Amino acid sequence: MKSINIKFWGVRGSIPTPGYSTLHYGGNTSCVEVAFKNGPHVILDAGTGIRELGKYLQKSKKPLNSYILLSHFHWDHIQGLPFFRPAFNPDNKFTIIGSDDPAIHLDQIISFQMDPTYFPITIDDMRADISFRSIKEESFSLEGVDVQTLYLNHPGYALGFRLTFQNSSLIYISDNEPFQHDKNTEIEKIKSINKEKIEEVFESYVENKNQNLIKFCENADLLIHDTQYLAEEYKDKITWGHSPVNFTVELAMRSKVKQLILFHHDPDHDDAAIDRIEQLSKKILRSYKSRIACRAAQEGMVIEI
Ligand SMILES: [Zn+2]
Ligand SMILES: [Zn+2]
Numbered sequence: 001m002k003s004i005n006i007k008f009w010g011v012r013g014s015i016p017t018p019g020y021s022t023l024h025y026g027g028n029t030s031c032v033e034v035a036f037k038n039g040p041h042v043i044l045d046a047g048t049g050i051r052e053l054g055k056y057l058q059k060s061k062k063p064l065n066s067y068i069l070l071s072h073f074h075w076d077h078i079q080g081l082p083f084f085r086p087a088f089n090p091d092n093k094f095t096i097i098g099s100d101d102p103a104i105h106l107d108q109i110i111s112f113q114m115d116p117t118y119f120p121i122t123i124d125d126m127r128a129d130i131s132f133r134s135i136k137e138e139s140f141s142l143e144g145v146d147v148q149t150l151y152l153n154h155p156g157y158a159l160g161f162r163l164t165f166q167n168s169s170l171i172y173i174s175d176n177e178p179f180q181h182d183k184n185t186e187i188e189k190i191k192s193i194n195k196e197k198i199e200e201v202f203e204s205y206v207e208n209k210n211q212n213l214i215k216f217c218e219n220a221d222l223l224i225h226d227t228q229y230l231a232e233e234y235k236d237k238i239t240w241g242h243s244p245v246n247f248t249v250e251l252a253m254r255s256k257v258k259q260l261i262l263f264h265h266d267p268d269h270d271d272a273a274i275d276r277i278e279q280l281s282k283k284i285l286r287s288y289k290s291r292i293a294c295r296a297a298q299e300g301m302v303i304e305i
Helices: 049-058 106-112 184-191 195-209 211-217 245-255 271-287
Strands: 004-010 031-036 041-044 065-069 093-098 129-134 139-142 145-151 159-165 168-173 222-226 259-263 293-296 302-304
Touching: 004 049, 004 168, 031 049, 093 106, 106 129, 145 211, 159 211, 168 211, 211 245, 222 245, 245 259, 245 271, 259 271, 271 293
Parallel strands: 041 065, 065 093, 093 129, 168 222, 222 259, 259 293
Antiparallel strands: 004 031, 004 302, 031 041, 139 145, 145 159, 159 168
């Protein structure tokens, strides 16, 4: 094992997509397991993929001590948590880490989804030792892993994570788009652009407006990033908080990452559509003579860095 082992348990955005047309890439929503060699066990997001991860973790006879880092609280990132069986075992310990919504604390955000109106059991029925840690844009350490966070361009308060361990680093940015949400006039300008020209706009926009993001991702061994749309689809979905493939590839190149994983697949994209997005990404990378390795995230996929 290299120093970091990453396994994808859920790769879909917005809503689970069971069915024949999504069998190859999978239909569960965001959940990525990150195991650090002789270091902590981290779970990135608790979408429906965490249910299968829980069943897998239960096979271990040893008590679990895991950190669950939540990017934000849209359903596709928390919906699996009530079905995460290890949370019901009193031998286990979990620290749930995420940003407060300014009006609601992290622990309330999580417990509200298990309100009796919506779910038959409450968070108090989870017998594991569960604690909450509210974070903002900051840096902190988890048992030797340096964690950096960055607020993203997404409705609400979504965080991206950079995890660094023994000189290797991975970035997890599940939900993010190129354009800032508080600049309405700019968004109107972008919306009025001719579809054929939108790729040129991404190039200049990445350069000029996303310097913080580029710096955050710089030289990472692995970038997992939102790639929900094709460029032509994105034009009608500006402000929805997700990225077109061109932007994600541009970001990977400008940040000089080693490997790019296309993530948070659109629920309306079948396996063939995701294949096309992967091929398009590779084509763009080839056109720049880039050596960045690139793949679309698939349930069950394992990467070591
Ligand atoms: Zn999402
Ligand atoms: Zn979201």
